[in-house]
Amino acid sequence: MDYLSADKILIVDLAASETTEDELDEDLVSEKIGGAGMTKHLYEQHEDEDPIVIGTGLLTGTLYPATAAGVITAKSPVSGTLCHCPITLKLGVEIKYSGFDYIVLKGVSDKPIYLWVHDGVADIQDAADVWGKDVWETTDAWRKIVGDDLLQTLVIGKSGESGSDYAQVCFNHWSSGDRWGFGKAFGGKNIKGAAFRGMGLLEAAKPEEFVERSLEILKAIKPNDFMGKRGVGDICAALGHEDVTDWLAPIVHRHSACYNTPYPTNTFAYLDDDPKLVTETKVKEPGILITDIFGLIGFKNLGLSAADSCRALKACAKYGIDPTAVAELSPGKSLEDVENAFARLSGSPPIAGKGVFSPWCPTKPLFGDFGLSGGDETANWWERHQALASIFGIHPIFAVMCPQLTEENMLELANIGTDLELDKDTLDEVIDGLCG
Amino acid sequence: MGIRIDALKCTACMACEMACGYHRDDGFAFLSSCIVPYRAKEKTDYFGVLLKEEETLVVARPEGLEINKIGEEQDPEKEADASAKPMLLREACDLCEDVEDHGPLCIQFCPVEAITLEEE
Ligand code: SF4
Ligand code: SF4
Numbered sequence: 001m002d003y004l005s006a007d008k009i010l011i012v013d014l015a016a017s018e019t020t021e022d023e024l025d026e027d028l029v030s031e032k033i034g035g036a037g038m039t040k041h042l043y044e045q046h047e048d049e050d051p052i053v054i055g056t057g058l059l060t061g062t063l064y065p066a067t068a069a070g071v072i073t074a075k076s077p078v079s080g081t082l083c084h085c086p087i088t089l090k091l092g093v094e095i096k097y098s099g100f101d102y103i104v105l106k107g108v109s110d111k112p113i114y115l116w117v118h119d120g121v122a123d124i125q126d127a128a129d130v131w132g133k134d135v136w137e138t139t140d141a142w143r144k145i146v147g148d149d150l151l152q153t154l155v156i157g158k159s160g161e162s163g164s165d166y167a168q169v170c171f172n173h174w175s176s177g178d179r180w181g182f183g184k185a186f187g188g189k190n191i192k193g194a195a196f197r198g199m200g201l202l203e204a205a206k207p208e209e210f211v212e213r214s215l216e217i218l219k220a221i222k223p224n225d226f227m228g229k230r231g232v233g234d235i236c237a238a239l240g241h242e243d244v245t246d247w248l249a250p251i252v253h254r255h256s257a258c259y260n261t262p263y264p265t266n267t268f269a270y271l272d273d274d275p276k277l278v279t280e281t282k283v284k285e286p287g288i289l290i291t292d293i294f295g296l297i298g299f300k301n302l303g304l305s306a307a308d309s310c311r312a313l314k315a316c317a318k319y320g321i322d323p324t325a326v327a328e329l330s331p332g333k334s335l336e337d338v339e340n341a342f343a344r345l346s347g348s349p350p351i352a353g354k355g356v357f358s359p360w361c362p363t364k365p366l367f368g369d370f371g372l373s374g375g376d377e378t379a380n381w382w383e384r385h386q387a388l389a390s391i392f393g394i395h396p397i398f399a400v401m402c403p404q405l406t407e408e409n410m411l412e413l414a415n416i417g418t419d420l421e422l423d424k425d426t427l428d429e430v431i432d433g434l435c436g
Numbered sequence: 437m438g439i440r441i442d443a444l445k446c447t448a449c450m451a452c453e454m455a456c457g458y459h460r461d462d463g464f465a466f467l468s469s470c471i472v473p474y475r476a477k478e479k480t481d482y483f484g485v486l487l488k489e490e491e492t493l494v495v496a497r498p499e500g501l502e503i504n505k506i507g508e509e510q511d512p513e514k515e516a517d518a519s520a521k522p523m524l525l526r527e528a529c530d531l532c533e534d535v536e537d538h539g540p541l542c543i544q545f546c547p548v549e550a551i552t553l554e555e556e
Contacts, residue, residue, distance in 0.1 A: 278444070
């Protein structure tokens, strides 16, 4: 596959401690398109060895708006069903530029390892030094080894190592959309995580046309009212939690966006320094990047203050546990109770949707109604939008707020970028295969 | 004419970096961009934008612009980020002079109007 691709699939045989590489076949892209379409196919190919498949979308890492996302596809060790977790922040794009479109982790390693992927090379590394360390310590340790603070990581904490059903794979230092216990799946394979860095180049078949159309679409996005809004507070307000914005405001430092995503979906809260500070703080770990809307709302609903809710989010991110599950299942309502509950949670938090795409992304349109009437129509629209986002590599939250990112223009850009002739029938088939 | 960056508006989305990379390499890459959001200080949430011009390295910090003459010794305490060093080896901003119709691509692709074109 010459275009919009690193043209490589990495197969990691954990039991044998060996890696092999396949080319990404153009015919396969014509059939499965990319992202979750492809990760599901690779999962089925290696199903006997209970694989975890990591991948990026066909448009990930380009100038089409919001092309931040990658995807992790695996069987949830909790529900037993095949499901997908979006990869956001700058990690999805780093995976693609590190030189592999897809990575299959199959079998079980006999000792703790991590995967180090850089510029088209993949190494299995010993993780004995970081086994037992939390998510933050591990990311910091890997960055120190390589001497590069831009290293992007997928990493589990103590929760995943101990096999908790609520264990999350985290991104760098932050909580993710893993509501499936993939952290437990990583831990069960003795994989502490993976680190990515790369400076690849993706060619487009018709680069000028691709950039021209991407720009037209971005220009059409800019007049939306939501472009004047920012961060998790405004998303909470759009979900009917209007009071979150004012409740959180006193500790908000800044808002930031995932790669090329016009709306900043992440909000940094300062807990141990002045949130108004614009110079660099001297405090090493002053706060937390809020990446989980429902985790935040959940802690607020327990009655925690904004600062304590963010402290709970920080503790969850370090431990590598799903904050939404913790907020839902915590037996006590104080910050101390919440933190003490990590190793003792039980029960199943409710999961919205069909259990295939992560309800970490709000399950209804944001900042508008997309002409939907609610009920099944909205539920089906959401599943389809999550499928689309996961195939093309679009930020899943931006996909439910932005009417200008359409199936038609995603397909159009995919065809301009690759010179393939992907059509709606193929897309429908891939989406049906994902949504069931 | 020159590029001006308001680091407090910036959301560190990297669209400008990719737009500039495309201008340099006719493909999608970060290798040659002369505008780069610096984002290595993730745990302190300290970010802004670096721009390499012909004779200066502009560091658009949240607290204000810092303009460093290339070739002069930098105060190591004030070094913006590890990203600053490789920037010095890259080509300087040419305001996308050979891009027809659009003008500076980083400005076009910045979703939050954090970059503007100003008379010097
Ligand atoms: S104006 Fe063009 S060359 Fe200059 S920083 Fe922006 S994209 Fe790069
Ligand atoms: S495009 Fe704009 S918001 Fe994004 S990193 Fe560049 S200056 Fe910041």
